[in-house]
Amino acid sequence: MEAPKAKPGDCISCRIVGTGTFASVGCYALWQSRAVAPGTPMQKRVMAGVGVGMLIASVFRWYK
Numbered sequence: 001m002e003a004p005k006a007k008p009g010d011c012i013s014c015r016i017v018g019t020g021t022f023a024s025v026g027c028y029a030l031w032q033s034r035a036v037a038p039g040t041p042m043q044k045r046v047m048a049g050v051g052v053g054m055l056i057a058s059v060f061r062w063y064k
Contacts, residue, residue, distance in 0.1 A: 010064070019062045026054030 010018070029051030031037070033044040 015062060015064075019058045022054050022058035022061055026051045026058060029054060 029047045031051075032039075033048035033051060035044075037044065039047075
């Protein structure tokens with residue numbers, strides 16, 4: 001019987017780039033949801049949700 005193979009982890013540069021990308025997209029989405037940005041209030045709520053979701057994803061990506 002064979003021992004289970006361990007999954008290789010990401011290198012540190014991959015983790016930094018992935019985390020930075022999620023965080024940047026999240027910040028941009030939050031920037032687009034501000035009060036003076038063009039769009040309807042519903043669009044701004046959606047963008048705020050996307051922004052928060054991306055920031056949470058960046059935290060999970062870093063600690064994965």
